[in-house]
Amino acid sequence: MRPNLKNCTLGFGGALLLSLVLAGCGGDDQQSAKQQGGGQQQKPPAKAEVMEVEAHDVALSKEYPAQVRSNREVTVMGRVEGVLEARHYREGSMVEKGDKLFTIEQAPYEATVKQNQADVQSAQAEVSRAKRDAERYARLYNQNSVSQQQRDQAKADLSTAQAALAQARAALDSAQINLSYTEVNAPVSGMISLSEINVGNLVQPPQELATITPLNPIEVRFSLPADDAFSLRQQRQKEDEGATDTVILTAPGTESASRDALQLRGKLDFLGSRVDESTSTVQAEAVFQNDDQLFLPGQFVRISLPHVMRYDVYAVPAIAVTEGLKGPQVFVVNGEGKAESRFVSLGEIAGDWQIITEGLKPGDRVVVSGIGSISAGDQIDAQPFTGKVPAPQNNAGENPSQEPDAKGGEGVEGARRDAQDGQNGAN
Incomplete structure (x- = not known):
C-alpha cells in the first residue's frame, strides 16, 4: 500500500509550526527575564556622617540623694x-x-553677788591691816626692838590676808557669772x-x-561612689577647684506647671579621705547660700555634680548605638566603604554621648547619622562628622528609593504619577 504523501506533508508541517510556536514562547520568556533583570536598580550608597574614633575627655553630670543639715545648730541650755x-x-x-x-529668777544670785562683794571688802581691809603690821615689824626689827620670829609672823599674816582677798574675789566672779546665766x-x-x-x-x-537652727548658709551631706570621688580628686589636681567643686541642689516635688523645681548653686566643701568598706562610697559635704530660707535641715534633696570628668575614654553619639541580636552595636565603615555591625560594651552616658568601654579602637570609623536606614553590607557615602549630635530619627522601614519623586510606584508622588500615566495611556 502506497503511503499518503499529503498526510505526511501536513504532519511534518504541523510539527514544524508547533516547534516554532514553542520557540517563540521561550524566546519571549527569556526576553522578559532579561528585561526584568535589567530593570532592577542597584541600591545607591547611603549618605551618612562618619566619626573617627579617638580617646578624649568627657564631662558627666552625676546626681546623688542627700540630706540638708545645719552644722551650726545649737541647743540653748539653762x-x-x-x-x-x-x-x-x-x-x-x-x-x-x-x-x-x-530670764531665770535673779534675786538669789543678786544676793550672793552682794555677799561676795562684802567678803571682798572685808578681805581688802584685812590685807591693809596685815600690810601695816608687816611694815611696822620690819622697822622695829631693824632697830632690834622685836625678834626675827615676830617679823616673820607679820609677813605670814600679810600673805594669808592677800590669799583670802584673792579667794573672795574669785567667789565674787563666780557669783557674777551665775547671775549672768539668769539671762539666757x-x-x-x-x-x-x-x-x-x-x-x-x-x-x-x-x-x-x-x-x-541657722538657715543661711546650709550644709548638705551625701555619699558618692569611689570612682566619682577618684575622678574629682584628679580634677582638683588638673583644674581650677572653683569649676570642679560646683554643686547644684534640687528639691524634688517643688516643681509645678509654670516653674521648675527649686534649686541652689553651691560649692563642694569637703571630700572624704577614706572609702566606706561596706558601701564603697566616700562621704562629701557641700555648702549653699539659703537666702530665702526655703530649705530646712533634715530635708531630703538631690545633689548634682555637673562636671565629673572621665579621662581618656572612647565615646560616640548615643544615637549611633542600636540594639542588635547579641546586644548593643554600632555600624563601622570598613575598608571597602561598607557598613558592618560591631558589638560594643557600654559605659556611662554623658549627655548626648555614650562612653564605649569595649569593641572600638582608635581609627575606627563609626556611622553617626541615618542609622535607621542603614543595614550591614550597605555601601556608605561617608560625610564628615559635624561635631553636632544628630537629632533622633524614626527611620523604621525607610530606604533610599522612598523619595517624593521616586519612580516605579515607590513613594507617594511616584505612586500618584504612575496612576496618572496609566490613565493617560488608557485614553
Whole structure:
C-alpha cells in the first residue's frame, strides 16, 4: 500500500509550526527575564556622617540623694537653777546672736553677788591691816626692838590676808557669772524652736530650753561612689577647684506647671579621705547660700555634680548605638566603604554621648547619622562628622528609593504619577 504523501506533508508541517510556536514562547520568556533583570536598580550608597574614633575627655553630670543639715545648730541650755520668769521671743521666729531669750529668777544670785562683794571688802581691809603690821615689824626689827620670829609672823599674816582677798574675789566672779546665766541670750543667729519649758517652771541645770537652727548658709551631706570621688580628686589636681567643686541642689516635688523645681548653686566643701568598706562610697559635704530660707535641715534633696570628668575614654553619639541580636552595636565603615555591625560594651552616658568601654579602637570609623536606614553590607557615602549630635530619627522601614519623586510606584508622588500615566495611556 502506497503511503499518503499529503498526510505526511501536513504532519511534518504541523510539527514544524508547533516547534516554532514553542520557540517563540521561550524566546519571549527569556526576553522578559532579561528585561526584568535589567530593570532592577542597584541600591545607591547611603549618605551618612562618619566619626573617627579617638580617646578624649568627657564631662558627666552625676546626681546623688542627700540630706540638708545645719552644722551650726545649737541647743540653748539653762545653766543655773531657778524659776523661769520670762520668755522674750516668739516661737519659730528668727533671732540674732545676743538677743535675750529667757530670764531665770535673779534675786538669789543678786544676793550672793552682794555677799561676795562684802567678803571682798572685808578681805581688802584685812590685807591693809596685815600690810601695816608687816611694815611696822620690819622697822622695829631693824632697830632690834622685836625678834626675827615676830617679823616673820607679820609677813605670814600679810600673805594669808592677800590669799583670802584673792579667794573672795574669785567667789565674787563666780557669783557674777551665775547671775549672768539668769539671762539666757542667743549664742548664734537662726530660727528658734518651741520652748522646751514653760514660764513658771523650775529650771534644773543642765536643762534644755530651746534649739536655734541657722538657715543661711546650709550644709548638705551625701555619699558618692569611689570612682566619682577618684575622678574629682584628679580634677582638683588638673583644674581650677572653683569649676570642679560646683554643686547644684534640687528639691524634688517643688516643681509645678509654670516653674521648675527649686534649686541652689553651691560649692563642694569637703571630700572624704577614706572609702566606706561596706558601701564603697566616700562621704562629701557641700555648702549653699539659703537666702530665702526655703530649705530646712533634715530635708531630703538631690545633689548634682555637673562636671565629673572621665579621662581618656572612647565615646560616640548615643544615637549611633542600636540594639542588635547579641546586644548593643554600632555600624563601622570598613575598608571597602561598607557598613558592618560591631558589638560594643557600654559605659556611662554623658549627655548626648555614650562612653564605649569595649569593641572600638582608635581609627575606627563609626556611622553617626541615618542609622535607621542603614543595614550591614550597605555601601556608605561617608560625610564628615559635624561635631553636632544628630537629632533622633524614626527611620523604621525607610530606604533610599522612598523619595517624593521616586519612580516605579515607590513613594507617594511616584505612586500618584504612575496612576496618572496609566490613565493617560488608557485614553
